[in-house]
Amino acid sequence: MYLYHYGIKELPFTLTPNTNYFFGLPSHKEAIAVLLTALKTGEGFIKVTGEVGTGKTLICRKLLNELPQDFVTAYIPNPYLSPVELRRAVASELNVSLTDHSDQQEFTQRIQQRLIHIHQQNKGVVLIIDEAQALPMESIEALRLMTNLETESRKLLQVVLFGQPELDEKLALPELRQLKQRITFSYTLRMMDVDQVYQYVRHRMSVAGYQGAEIFNRQCCQKLFKASNGTPRIVNVLCHKSLMLAFGEGKQVVEPRHVTLAIRDTEAAELPASHTRLAVLFSCLVVAVLLAAYVHYQGWTL
Structure with missing residues (x-):
């Protein structure tokens, strides 16, 4: 107009989040620095939280654009998914074929084969979940089980959670304490x-x-x-x-x-x-x- x-x-x-307009606010640059450092050191879970409208999705897209080529990424923007739906979404992102009646055991076997294959190419796998506060409790547990896949030296799957402060409240629940203990790096965006x-x-x-x-x-x-x-x-x-x-x-x-x-x-x-x-x-x-x-x-x- x-x-x-x-x-x-x-x-x-x-x-609409547009990385061409990324300004590089101190808070945003610090968050990306934390994420890149944590991913390069092979940490399992990394968390970035911030209030509505603080730029989480923009940072998420910026991270996807800036990750080195030795990372394979899987991106889930809308995680309000059941455990089965979440597993299928991850499999789809990583080009893993599942049958219509695949159960958790079959998923685990196939996803592990794919992750090992990527690892043998000297690459890491990063699962990035935006709006992670929307993950149902059962799906968070399924996510934790996915990260059990590892070699003697490092995790085969790293997970980055972007979410609103409600994500911290959810992770503070006693039944999710195992996952909370696995979050080794976290960052809170400032206004x-x-x-x-x-x-x-x-x-x-x-x-x-x-x-x-x-x-x-x-x-x-x-x-x-x-x-x-x-x-x-x-x-x-x-x-x-x-x-x-x-x-x-x-x-x-x-x-x-x-x-x-x-x-x-x-x-x-x-x-x-x-x-x-x-x-x-x-x-x-x-x-x-x-x-x-x-x-x-x-x-x-x-």
Whole structure:
């Protein structure tokens, strides 16, 4: 909608994780460093946790892109699977054929043969599970049993778990203490501070192709930080709405009032207590401005 107006080639604040927009926040770089170090030393279980919207899936994809060629990867993005479904998903990722009636014993035999074959090629196998807090209890136990496959010197299968803080709560249950004891490396993602929000917004605009004067000044970014608590996903939502509002008024830069309107129109953003009564009124105003922007974009006349 506003690409031509700002002279950019693509939308800079989409919610789809895109490694081209990886900013390299200190927390993200530290997490990747921990993961690469742990995987190279052959550890069994590695865990990365973070609140919703902190960039776990982006780091997951970044890791998949940066793993050396001596690793074979299996990636499961939606792990709400029964033990049977989980085993079949892992087998599929590793190109292991199973019959329709394969039981755990047959799976174990075939997957072990495949892992040994990969090991003989001097390669390691990494199973990466995103949204791991969604794993059912029985499937977590099945996952633990998979990692029992090992040689005298190292594990044949390493597992990286990405999840929300609920994953820590689940792993704290007594019945999962065996798996928890196998997690040798873990990392918790941090939120952005106000300066990182400022640099993050500039970075995404630059990657999208913007070359003009500063669109989001520090006052705008201060508002973005307070409303988002430094959560990248919420910052993206607010920036996108702010750009649309500024575009709807024909402005070349985003003003603090545009950010304020975007905040009041976003449920996930934190409103100052004194402003909550005006939220509905401002939401209506935002809708009207965005509609005007769309009409302007289409070249229609009211």
